[in-house]
Amino acid sequence: MKVARIPIDGLWRCLCPSIDSLALLRPATATADTPQYRADRIRRYSKTSCLEQLPFKTHAWPFKPQQLPSKPQDDPVSDGNVAPPVEKPQVADAPPSQPLEPPQPLEPPQLFEPSQLFEPSQPLEPSQASDPSQPLKPAQPLKRPPHFDPSRSVKLSQPLTTSRRPSHPRRPLQPLKPSRPLKPSKSLQPSVPVNFLKERRTYDTLSVDQLHELLRNLKAQEGAYQQLTDLVEYLLEKRGDQPALVHYDALIAASADPENGTVDDVKTLLAEMKELGIHADSGLYHSVLQVLAVHPDYLLRNEVLEEMKERWYGLSPSGWHSLVVGLLRDQQYEIAIDKLEQMRADEIEIQPWLYDIFFFRLCELEELEEAYKLMMNRYTSVPLTSPMWYHLLDAFSSGMHYEGTSYIWKGQVTNSAINPSDGICAAVLNCAARNGDPTLAASAIKILSQRKTVLAAHHYEALLEAYVGVGDTKTAFRVLNIMYKAGINPAASSTRPLYFHLTSSSTQPAEGWKQLKDLREDGFNIPTAGANVVIEAAVASNTPEIGSDQAFQYYKEMHTICDTGPDIETFNHLLRRLGDVDGSKPRAMFLASEIRALGLKPTEMTYDRLILVCMHPNIENYEDCFRYLEEMKVMGQNAVDSAGNKGWWLRRGTAVSLIRRCVNAGDRRAWVLLDEMDERNLAYNQALKLWVEMKLPRIKENAAEVEAPNEDQRNEVVGAPVGSVAQNAPTWGRGASVA
Secondary structure, three states: OOOOOOOOOHHHHHHOHHHHHHHHHOOOOOOOOOHHHHHHOOOOOOOOOHHHHOOOOHHHOOOOOOEOOOOOOOOOOOOOOOOOOEOOOOOOOOOOOOOOOOOOOOOOOOOOOHHHOOOOOOOOOOOOOOOOOOOOOOOOOOOOOOOOOOOOOOOOOOOOOOOOOOOOOOOOOOOOOOOOOOOOOOOOOOOOOHHHHHOHHHHHOOOHHHHHHHHHHHHOOOOOHHHHHHHHHHHHHOOOOOOOHHHHHHHHHHOOOOOOOOHHHHHHHHHHHHHHOOOOOHHHHHHHHHHHHHOOOHHHHHHHHHHHHHOOOOOOHHHHHHHHHHHHHOOOHHHHHHHHHHHHHOOOOOOHHHHHHHHHHHHHOOOHHHHHHHHHHHHHHOOOOHHHHHHHHHHHHHOOOHHHHHHHHHHHHOOOOOOOOHHHHHHHHHHHHHHOOHHHHHHHHHHHHHOOOOOOHHHHHHHHHHHHHOOOHHHHHHHHHHHHHOOOOOOHHHHHHHHHHHOOOOOHHHHHHHHHHHHHHOOOOOOHHHHHHHHHHHHHOOOHHHHHHHHHHHHHHHHHOOOOOOOHHHHHHHHOOHHHOOOOHHHHHHHHHHHHHHOOOOOHHHHHHHHHHHOOOOOOOOHHHHHHHHHHHHHOOOOEOOOOOEOOOOOHHHHHHHHHHHHHOOOOHHHHHHHHHHHOOOOOOHHHHHHHHHHOOOOOOOHHHHHOOOHHHHHHHHHOOHHHOOOOOOOOOOOOOOO
């Protein structure tokens, strides 16, 4: 069947105004007697097209109407309906071989009564389609109806009337599919951003069910506090919703916002629900637990859990996570760990972020053992990320937790999974030293060396301690040799781990000296500190007689293993405990001559121990003690001790022993020593002063003559060489402290 083509002319525009409906979007500003009015007067009607009333099939029409974008929002709409503007239809060009057929005669529709037809001052009014078989009548002049309002859109499918029609969506939306709780629904995907949904015009296009679905979707989104509260307010005020569970659930979920939400809001909403008789469901209880994970409240949490237990509501995996996080925020760590163990026992999938929260919190509380146990369980299930490994290594190493440090280092650092900083390497080195793991210590030293880090004394000391921890003293002595070659002269503090190991048994000093000889034969240069620590250990680990004899034997062999020779520390160790050995004064004088021959400067400790030797009970003449004391004051007159006292003086124990010796000998210089102790704030038992007062009362009338020597006596003491006291003992200088 051949389809007839109809040309579009002015007659068709009069009979079917929807052909050109773009005029409906413009206000009628032209007058009836202008050409603009005559061109626009038929463009003031909306949706329903008169083409639907024609007997032609849709596919036979040579053009298709195209929908334009929606009407701008600033265009006034009185009844809430927005007329969809339609582009002006384009007439398809006829093929060259087939010209357009002439139009079939159609009878014009009867739109108005004869008395109201088509005056120029009235627009065209919609009507039903007429019989297309009738011939067309000439168009009459248009007349504007008196009731026409150009600011309102008119529906062509209904007769023209002045009453308002209820608003309805332009296009029916598809039915929504049910969505899972706490997950955004995929069925409602608005074409505008979420923040634009606050506009009431957008809400107006959605049904109440769709708005409820939107509430559930927004509830699972982060930062949707304002949208949720606005939407609930809109539903209650504009849509006439009665307060229901869906509204309270959304508002409670919105209270989980860390900035805007509070637990007091949740309590208020729960109280309102009870007043209105609205019963909570499992989802609302889970929303409350989610809020308590951000704003903890111990009492409300227990109340919610009790109500859930009474109603036989179980916790979902997300509910378990919210419960545990809330307990952590409430500083109930033991209960939180118990709940975590219960989740693992019930085979509930634990999210990695919950483990991470536990790690951070336990490390902050220095509960490293619990963090280590949790790490071992987490590693078997879900691997940790590199930042978390790094944080745990830092916490374990600084906290001296050896198991955790060694596990992470061997599993993550040796295979270059993480790259620790210099500070962490130093902490790992100290941890390995304390726990006696030379392999771990050497690995940390290796990383520092590869970075061109200048190793200091504390790095070598930690490595030495690690070797001593496993009993490898020979390698520890080699570390001293490495320090010496690196330009670091080992001090007595560097050899403390060796000292404690060598003093653990009376046979250890001899074994240590043998190892030094073996290293010397292997070509290693032994520093003086290595020999000193063996001599010190020999004196301390045996009786005074045996220790002194053994130490003097090592001193005689010292030149065979040490190129640098002895220092003042060596002689201080040799003088130690000589005061307890009967007949040790000649040996002490020999050491004094050695000090002078080597050109060493004695220390405060050197004088103190010489005084102890000279006040031995078997020595009747203890006058050498005061001569050494005067020389000690002269040599250290510019020194200042830790207490702020100027000059060298006796230690408290040495001073008390000398006071007792003076009192027993009736020497009133005991009061001079007591007064000096008071000036230097050296603490002593007040019973000592009472005992001195009882045994040797102070004579005040001639106290100056008794308590201190006169000027001639002082000059005699200072000017006399020490050799007059001890046969070959010279005058000395400075040294170092010894225990």
